[in-house]
Amino acid sequence: MNIMELMERSKDAATVKRVFGEPIQQGDVVVIPVARVAQGGGGGQGQGRGEKNEEGTGSGGGFGLSATPAGVYVLKDGDAHWRPAVDVNRIVLAGQIVAVVLLLTLRSLIKKRGRKR
Template identity: 45%
Template sequence: MDVDQLMSTARESLTARRVYGEPVERDGLTLIPAASVAGGFGGGKGADASGQEGEGGGFGMSGRPAGAYLIRDNQVSWRPAVDVNRAVLVAGVVVVAYLLMRPRVARARSMASD
């Protein structure tokens, strides 16, 4: 794939259709799922000293659920998606930081009181 095709594919991939899913309707409630989408690409062309030319590139994209819009009786509300794995990771990092810093804080307090 040449660089121009890569840029065209990347542009087509990063659209609102990737962010908002198809609406789902049930019992007077409309749910529109939403995601957080990010992507990037890079590429280049070049030639060596003997005149041999080459080009290449790559494209990557990631997405995760962000939440959903709920529409009922012409009222719109936002319900965020809860990423339990991320919450557990953050809590773990906080606990480890506390456990690592506790002896240093105790030592600093004892030196200050002397």
């Protein structure tokens, strides 16, 4: 399979159906799930001779697809409301980063204060 075929097939992976899920209806409420979808690809090719008169060749390729929940649209009584998804892992990671930066800052301040005495 060549690189152009791979890229053409990858277009099918990032459709609106991947971003907006099938609506779910419960009574008079409709919920439409939404996801963040990102894709990327790369490729390469080569021919000709190598550096030491070796016969040249080449190949390459790659593709990545990522989808994470973004939230839902809630449709009720003719109104649409956005309800974002909460990524607890991201919140915890941000808290840990803030804590480490705070500790390192306090450590440097204590060291400076100790040197002045």
